[in-house]
Amino acid sequence: MKFQILDIDYFLNNNKPVLRIFGKQEDGTSVCGMYDKLEPYFYIRLGVSFDKALDEMEKMREIKNVEQAERFVPLGYQTSKTKLLKVTLWNPQEVPTVKSKLIELGIAKDIFEADILFKYRFMIDHGFYGMQWVEADGESTKTVKSKVKTYKINSIKPIEKQENAPISYMAFDIECVPSDPKRPLDARKDPIVMISLSFVPEYRNKKDIVLVAKPFTGEGTKGFANEKEMLEEFLNIIETYDPDVLTGYNINSFDFPYIVERLKQNKLNACIGRTDKEAFSREFGITNEFIVTGRVVVDPYQILKRDPWVKFHRYDLNTVAKQLLNEEKHAVEYGEMAGLWNGGKEGLSRLIEYCRRDADLSLKLVLNRGMLDKFFELSKISGLLLQDVFGGQTRRIEVMLLHEFRKRDFVMSAAPSRNDMSRRTGERKDNELKGATVLEPKKGLHAEGCVLVLDFKSLYPSIMRTFNVSPDSVLLDKELIEKVKSHQSPTGTHFVDGEIYQGIFPFVLTKLLDARGAIKKQMKTSAGDEKRILNAKQLALKDICNSFYGYTGYIRARLYMIDVANSITGYGRDNIEKTRKLIEENFDVEVVYGDTDSIFLKTKTTNLEEAQELGTKISKFITERLPGYLELEFEKIYRTFLILSKKRYAGWKFEKVGDKWNDEMEMRGIETVRRDWCMLVSDVMNEVLRIVLKEGDLQAAITCVKDILDKLRKGKIPMEKLTIIKGITQSLDAYKGTLPHIELAKKLAIRNPHDPPKVGDRLEFVIIKGNQMLSKRSEDPRYAEQNNIQIDSDYYINSQLFPPIERIFAAVGIDKSEIFGSGHQASLGDLLSGKKRTMKHDIEIEYKKLEGIEEFICKKCNKSYRRIPLSGVCECGGELLMSYHGSVGDKIILDKK
């Protein structure tokens, strides 16, 4: 029998562990393999004599066997293996108690691998990675311990196979109505009124179903007498459809815990998994986790929120779906729900369709956007089970290293205890983790010549490879430093030379980076699904490679070594300084900026082709002169470059695709979108940056801002552009200070006593004119509009627009008084005497061709604008979308690092 591993756990049968390996066969059949031939074990370094230890340990009934073993210990370069004891127990659950007993009695001085989950012990010992294809031999068996086809396995081994087995997905979403409209939802009392389910592939020829907790008939809808019957059907569908992946938006912290509580209230078992074990939820901080044995729980909310490459302004389903799928939720406000539920059939239908859409959108997010592709690959590369790969980098690295350790006869350190961690924190006071070098920026606008950006390819991984930096290659012993051929890092730590012994990190990184290189090559000749998967794979490899450095300095790492981390950044600092010097000595360019692994060079040419050529030449020159694997790559050209300070800059980027130059505005660290800013600020900032960078017309930038201020003072900016949104997070009287949105909430509660704002509501407000304190001058935008209340233009000018806009203007040498100053206005010419006020960028390509590449298109009537009209919307009132190189969509803010 062959199958792909999805999940593993174990149960006890007469105090003996039996592993349950859940998987999928090629034809999509779910199977479970039961394996009982593994015993839990760990290693100790003796604190007493062997005989004494043996004596004591024979008295412990939990211990099955003790034998001598020789292994390399992980920290510091080892010239020989260390004598250890391998302790085998009967029951994995007794490991923690035995472990602490051995330490207490002084028998063990050190403990290794006593905190490796039993399922991972199994995987590592068998060489199984996540989503591994295996071949097992055994016989079919019947048991209550599994709900799918089960086999008792005699032997099991990994096999080579790339493609995934067919995976089934089910998304769901629940709606609840509070029994007391003034109170927040309470899962103990307030029932679930409907559950929508969405399937890929279809379930009984249906792509979705909505279960309703009251009698109802309708297409794709199933009514029930009450909540309990509806919940029973929910459990029943899960069992018959048998999904591999359960998904839904924010299910980990809302839907799942809520359902579990409702099942409990209705005296039903939470049998959602593929075993007799009930599903359960646990929380830490915000990251709730929901465990369903045998299946994989995927919460797109958590995945999106943790993605460092793509950031959203907000993370509610509507915003995310709009951006990623160009689809929206049905418009139903939370406050309406009770009314819809308790009202007539029409309202109920609306609520049902709202619910249906939510589940559909979640599933589309996961599937249409290939959200899991990278995680499948991360699981295969790291060795973590799919369910565990959504967490942090630490576990990915550690389980991967465990595989490597086993091959090399190494043992893994224990995860740090609370004590270890506070000791590490304390030690940092004297020996702090020093970061990278950020070259002092030459602030301002650089428009006279193209700016070249060059990057070191995988800087930290390359450093670790070049200088053999690894926790197991450090020379901790003074004597060893004299005996062994070694080198010293810029921060004074010694490492054994690579030709004597290659550390595990450089070894693993070499494997991973080589694999990534091969995949990127392969991508060039592939297309469609194949290319998509290859891309996911190379991204997964990149993620893992880039996390090694951070790992060595992470307080919770098993292989924490601050000297190793500091050596890496130390080499990095050396490298960028060396590079700067080499460039300045050999090329006629000015270093205007650089950060960690990048360097920005201002050239004397405005010709893109020439700039490109120079960039390539410099990268080759430098790479030839740097040691080992360090490689400086020519990354991109900024025709114009504006830098405000370290880490805050914008550039007009040109990139050659084929023989055409594509252009794009790029911003880093300059936020144009922030939660607490109204839309007007974002619009003005984008517009100002565009004018400065693309038109080089400072005058126009000033005029643009002045126009806005003028409109603002005359009350001509639409209310929605001035609206600020903030949420109510606690009961109104619990707030200590006065906050604008809370003051407004109080006002609204008086105006509208039957539907007051509640905890969890998000309030929109504008600041209006008046002589009270600011916080008391918040008002509902619609109310202000209807009652013709004037907004406080001074607030918007001084508190919202001024700070960010001033930073930009200061950098290009425009004094704030020129725009914001009231009364006496300095003449434009005076302010910048000697400096050229306006310049049209000189570009030696056909400018005409560029026109129209970037434009704004109305979503409704398709009318296109070269600039956003100041109203922010189309003449027809429709929303405007940006268009880049022919593709239309809101811009997602990408911010590397």
Added chain:
DNA sequence: ACACGTCGGGG
């Protein structure tokens, strides 16, 4: 510039 506190998504 730093330390400390709050909040997120869902209904």
Added chain:
DNA sequence: GTGTACGACGTGT
């Protein structure tokens, strides 16, 4: 389940 756990952005000093 041989585990005990976030990170961005806000305000205040």
